[in-house]
Amino acid sequence: MVEKNSNADIVFSCEVEKHFHSEIIIEDHALIRILSGEMRVVQADQTYAFVAGDTFLLPRDLPAAVIKRPKDGRPYKSISISLKPDRLREYYLKHPVKTIQSHRPKIKTFDKHLLLESFFASLLPYFEMELVPETIISVKVEEAISILQNIDERIDTVLAYFGEPGKIDLADFMEKNFMFNMTMEKFGYLTGRSLTTFKRDFKKAFNTTPQKWLTQKRLELAHYQLTEKKRKPVEVYFEVGFENLSHFSFAFKKQFGYPPNALVK
Template sequence: MDYQVHYINPDIKLSNYTGKLFKTEAAFNDHLLVWLISGETKIIQADESFVFGAGSTFLIPRNQLATIINVPKDGLPHKAVAMHLSTKRLREFYDRENAKLKTATPKIFSFHNHPLLESCFASLVPYFEMQENFPENIASLKINEAISILRTIDKNIDSVLANFEEPDKIDLITFMEKNFMFNMPLEKFGYLTGRSLTTFKRDFHKIFNSTPQRWLTRKRLELAHYQLTEKNKKPVEIYYETGFENLSHFSFAFKKQFGYSPTQLQRIKTNS
């Protein structure tokens, strides 16, 4: 298999990917702390992108819409240890702390080659060789250690980790115009905008006079057309950045929308 995941605990895993490219659309329910042993990870958000190489440690806050692309590099697999910082564990941790919280916008945090975090994660690697279950009390100790290290490194991290609020009802136009390229279930779009699925669909139709599915497809194809014509990108470079599952589905939808395929558009542009 190209992709293998080994859990020593429901909240701690080691992933190993040897294929060409592994893409996922994310808006995680938990904060995700990742130590990248080898390979490269690209994280694409609506307004910025990040590229992390071997040795990087980064935190993806919960409910952050992003496209995550993992690729092997330098002849090595994409290999990473990931730790889920769940709301339940964080509540238990902060119940013992007297943290002063500041309002902050969640963002991707990068802790490049930090020795304390590297040591914490490296100490987990031998446990993946164990055949028996990883003791829960040790897992809790390692997760609490990681949280304590994060708080030592970044004094503002509490504003993200100790914020347990659910998304409020927000402006639908602004959110969807910013995040339409992320291939999320409609339930997730509803949750992130503070709505049930039924309310999301009702509000969406009232505002856009269209179903979410039709509107999302049209917006993604318009973005893809712009990337092909104005940015000179290739279809294989953009289909996963514009919310499509695979190249064939993208090409089919593109031709249905515009009357010509992405490759035909490229030829027209080259010969003009």
């Protein structure tokens, strides 16, 4: 994958490989415009497919798997704008809004709008530069926030909230998100708990340790994908939460008594 200005808040990405798959748990809101190709965002309960011309907001602290690939003979290309807390705080100091309550934001999609079209068109010439001046980036990020406010009256409930996730039902969250490869600290954070409290509440809910439970759930999901969906080990190990194929194969054989490729016929 090629990225220009990848150290900045505005990034142009060109996916030149045939297929790119990763997990994200972004720490900043990201406003994304797809220029060509396709991006699929897979969450626990829903999958989004975005193609050329689509604009959407990925909220912070969102567990998801992202698949980027060419489409209609064109490579994956996109523009991504990180809306970092420091820039958002600075913006809302100048443009205050009412107190925002804690909530769990979801992916927001935006219909085509003249303001969005002109904004992203104005960014394209900057990607010919090796480094975009910070003053320009600051102006364009502020412009993006202003445009979102104009086209979505509820966007401030997402962008102007700076608190941490509130405490939620741990068992329900884990059952929905066990396939995402996160640290125990991140699972705790997203359920509104410290690491110590997370482990304590997890033990109460499942009567085992988080790591043992996660491994078993991921292997059960992998077994289902291999037997019922007729997929290959190389296609499923990453999606169910393992970092590499060899570790997955070792854990699978230890759990079921045979390697995962024994199910491929």
